Amino acid sequence: MTPARRNLCVAYGVIAFVALIATWWNNIAYIADGGDLGEFVADGYANYASSSLTNDLWFLALAAVVFMVVESRRLGIKYVWVYVVLSFAIAISVMFPLFLITRERRLSESRTPTPP
Template identity: 50%
Template structure:
């Protein structure tokens, strides 16, 4: 791996660490509610006002676009386990898992032979993307219904 790629990986790791600290320093407030209660309360709190609904929908669609790219890039580079980045993006924070995916990508690019043909999407990747689309659309529809007239 070149020095440039190594430095890029260090930058990505730093971003992931700062994102983890930044998100989970707030998320820990929900942990005493248990898994189900924490999730219900957290997502309910995203409906607090028009600004929170707007930023949440914005982040959902940005995340969706990035996750589609991640799956396609993983397919192109024959990267395994892309669905884990999708899952942990939902459970931990997308701002943590995208930089980790980028580190994985840099490591694959460092050893990949030029001209290697693209791979195919696995069934799990397709199912994960479909579920993500449904969740994003459901949340967006819910915010539109709850939005003031």
């Protein structure tokens, strides 16, 4: 793996880690405050600002899932369904960077020259 790809993977890893903390800090606080999963999405539409952010997130998630499926098929990455399911169970902001790490590793493998 080239240093540039390695650095990119590190950046994606940092983003995933920070996203995990940022999302789950709020998820745990939401549940501790008496919120439940059935109300979670509805609460995302509490006002125009939160509705805009919620809609933005849904459409970004949709684009990311389409990209993950297409790239997985193109590059032969197995088990893309795990990334998709965990995107909605954990957070798309966590799983998409983890998918990008896998993608970078696959791209690095496919461009490594084979010895004669």
